[in-house]
Amino acid sequence: MAYLSLQNVSKKFSDVVAVNDFNLEIEKGSLVSFLGPSGCGKTTTLRMIAGFELLDAGTIMLDGSEIGNVPPNQRDIGMVFQSYALFPNMSVRDNIGFGLKMRNISKHEIENRVDQVLEMVRLQDTAKRYPHQLSGGQQQRIALARALAVQPRVLLLDEPLSALDAEVRVVLRGEIRRIQSELAITTVYVTHDQEEALSISDMVVVMNKGNIEQVGSPEEIYRSPKTRFVATFIGTANQFHGAVVGKDSILCDEIKLVANGLNNYSISQKVLVLVRPENIQVQTEPPLPHGGNVIEGKVETITFHGAVTRLGVNIGSQRVMADITVDNAQPISLNQKIWLVFSHEACQVMTETL
Amino acid sequence: MMKKTHDSAIKSERRPRPALWQIICIVLFLFYMLLPIISTYVFSIAKRWDRTILPEGYTLDFYKRAFQVSYFGSTLRNSFILSLSTALVILIIIVPTVYWVHTRLTRAKPLLDVLMILPFGIPMVVLALSLVQIYNFPPIARSPFLLIGAMVVYAMPFMYRPVVNAMQAIDANTLTEAGQSLGANVFQVLMQIIIPNILPGILSGGLLVFSTVFAEYTLTSLIVGARFKTFPLLLVEYTRINGNVAATFSVISFTIAWLASILILWVGSKGQHTTADTIRVR
Numbered sequence: 001m002a003y004l005s006l007q008n009v010s011k012k013f014s015d016v017v018a019v020n021d022f023n024l025e026i027e028k029g030s031l032v033s034f035l036g037p038s039g040c041g042k043t044t045t046l047r048m049i050a051g052f053e054l055l056d057a058g059t060i061m062l063d064g065s066e067i068g069n070v071p072p073n074q075r076d077i078g079m080v081f082q083s084y085a086l087f088p089n090m091s092v093r094d095n096i097g098f099g100l101k102m103r104n105i106s107k108h109e110i111e112n113r114v115d116q117v118l119e120m121v122r123l124q125d126t127a128k129r130y131p132h133q134l135s136g137g138q139q140q141r142i143a144l145a146r147a148l149a150v151q152p153r154v155l156l157l158d159e160p161l162s163a164l165d166a167e168v169r170v171v172l173r174g175e176i177r178r179i180q181s182e183l184a185i186t187t188v189y190v191t192h193d194q195e196e197a198l199s200i201s202d203m204v205v206v207m208n209k210g211n212i213e214q215v216g217s218p219e220e221i222y223r224s225p226k227t228r229f230v231a232t233f234i235g236t237a238n239q240f241h242g243a244v245v246g247k248d249s250i251l252c253d254e255i256k257l258v259a260n261g262l263n264n265y266s267i268s269q270k271v272l273v274l275v276r277p278e279n280i281q282v283q284t285e286p287p288l289p290h291g292g293n294v295i296e297g298k299v300e301t302i303t304f305h306g307a308v309t310r311l312g313v314n315i316g317s318q319r320v321m322a323d324i325t326v327d328n329a330q331p332i333s334l335n336q337k338i339w340l341v342f343s344h345e346a347c348q349v350m351t352e353t354l
Numbered sequence: 355m356m357k358k359t360h361d362s363a364i365k366s367e368r369r370p371r372p373a374l375w376q377i378i379c380i381v382l383f384l385f386y387m388l389l390p391i392i393s394t395y396v397f398s399i400a401k402r403w404d405r406t407i408l409p410e411g412y413t414l415d416f417y418k419r420a421f422q423v424s425y426f427g428s429t430l431r432n433s434f435i436l437s438l439s440t441a442l443v444i445l446i447i448i449v450p451t452v453y454w455v456h457t458r459l460t461r462a463k464p465l466l467d468v469l470m471i472l473p474f475g476i477p478m479v480v481l482a483l484s485l486v487q488i489y490n491f492p493p494i495a496r497s498p499f500l501l502i503g504a505m506v507v508y509a510m511p512f513m514y515r516p517v518v519n520a521m522q523a524i525d526a527n528t529l530t531e532a533g534q535s536l537g538a539n540v541f542q543v544l545m546q547i548i549i550p551n552i553l554p555g556i557l558s559g560g561l562l563v564f565s566t567v568f569a570e571y572t573l574t575s576l577i578v579g580a581r582f583k584t585f586p587l588l589l590v591e592y593t594r595i596n597g598n599v600a601a602t603f604s605v606i607s608f609t610i611a612w613l614a615s616i617l618i619l620w621v622g623s624k625g626q627h628t629t630a631d632t633i634r635v636r
Contacts, residue, residue, distance in 0.1 A: 050535060079535040
């Protein structure tokens with residue numbers, strides 16, 4: 001059995017379903033992200049694990065025992081908040097030592113542990129300062145140190161980086177991952193930032209409207225999204241609506257696409273085909289027939305994104321996004337006629353949900 | 355063109371010279387406010403001041419007489435006991451209530467806000483007489499305990515507002531959850547996290563209650579009267595015996611109130627540092 005397990009967990013706020021029949025097994029020492037738009041129930045689920053919200057139904061098991069009715073201060077679960085929630089009246093040292101003091105640990109031992117975690121978050125020289133004397137990034141490191149000082153059984157992070165600027169965010173998420181791996185502490189990380197979730201997690205749980213859409217490794221979530229929501233929420237995907245016309249072909253309006261894994265679909269069944277912009281090759285000359293997908297179109301928009309340039313290509317029935325890298329030899333201009341080329345594997349097929 | 359608008363913007367920011375009528379208003383207002391106080395101070399050291407514009411001479415004799423009044427010490431002591439215990443009782447009631455309403459029972463907040471205005475709407479004579487009639491059994495009847503109870507009702511709003519404001523300035527919910535996740539129970543959170551962070555509000559509320567109760571006359575006079583004579587009762591009594599001595603009592607009362615106010619201002623200025631600077635969520 002998994003270390004932390006949520007079974008049939010549900011939560012309603014008056015009439016609004018916040019979390020609906022949530023089932024998840026989390027292995028000891030792993031970092032799991034809850035990813036989804038605001039209001040998807042990710043924070044509510046986290047708060048139920050912490051004990052700040054009561055469950056309407058279901059059970060939460062931690063290390064073999066049920067914790068659903070254990071008060072939050074006895075769960076031994078550390079939490080880091082979006083707003084840092086450092087105690088303004090206490091110095092950094094006292095903030096970090098607070099949890100240890102509550103556990104009646106000797107002064108000497110507290111000193112040692114505080115020094116240890118301060119070193120871990122690389123802020124040894126701030127021990128005597130007060131929270132308002134620190135930058136946002138430093139405050140969040142101290143909040144992390146404070147949560148880790150008591151060596152909790154599980155660490156929960158509730159959008160810990162969303163109040164920080166982009167640069168600090170990237171550095172700090174690396175730090176969080178580093179410390180988490182060093183300590184091998186079971187961690188649940190709530191975020192609405194897909195890049196954050198994909199870059200630091202062992203497992204990503206994509207949530208929408210209180211339900212789990214998909215659970216998987218970051219690669220699985222990105223490469224083989226199981227639902228349309230996941231496909232569109234994670235990264236960008238071109239959508240082609242069509243119907244199965246053969247064992248490997250789909251007709252989307254006038255365009256015939258070839259794709260793998262159509263065995264599970266019947267002829268004339270309506271399907272949705274997703275193709276990511278980075279999986280599309282752009283060619284300025286008509287390609288030789290090679291068995292893959294080729295669509296002819298006209299460039300309508302060119303948007304520079306740094307590492308890639310994104311083209312908006314009119315293919316008649318719709319606009320398709322395709323990425324080209326900077327070192328692409330042929331310069332492409334607006335209204336230029338081009339050919340979009342992509343393989344079977346680039347097509348992700350799923351049932352059309354109405 | 356651009357420069358012109360820029361210049362006029364700077365000009366409009368400059369403070370205009372006050373008009374004559376504004377100066378007259380301010381002088382009249384200060385005169386109205388300060389004249390009675392200054393006169394009281396002067397009267398307490400005036401030898402005789404009923405035939406001339408300025409006193410005929412100055413003396414500290416009335417202070418000597420005031421300190422020699424047999425009730426002086428006991429009334430001052432009674433007033434301190436009354437004010438301090440009222441402030442303490444209010445503190446014990448208000449702080450946990452406000453904390454609870456802010457974190458757990460937010461729906462009750464409008465109700466509490468209304469309740470805290472009610473004492474201002476009840477005439478003190480009505481409050482005193484109804485309390486005396488209802489609590490007419492020993493040992494409460496007309497006792498200092500009943501008086502403290504009445505004072506608690508009367509002065510509670512003076513504590514409520516500053517405490518609510520201080521509580522709103524901190525993120526009490528998240529701080530509580532942070533404390534709980536670190537193993538603290540609600541009582542430990544209240545004592546070690548919440549109270550230290552709203553301390554400026556508690557102190558200024560406490561001082562407001564103290565100075566209000568210290569100067570209160572009606573409730574004291576109607577509920578306990580001579581059984582538990584307070585300083586304002588002594589003062590009123592002396593206005594009928596010797597005006598100059600009564601003036602010295604007023605001066606002493608003023609001084610205590612002013613010391614309390616200075617303390618409020620000082621605590622308030624310290625409080626600005628701890629609440630506004632420290633609590634910068636996001």
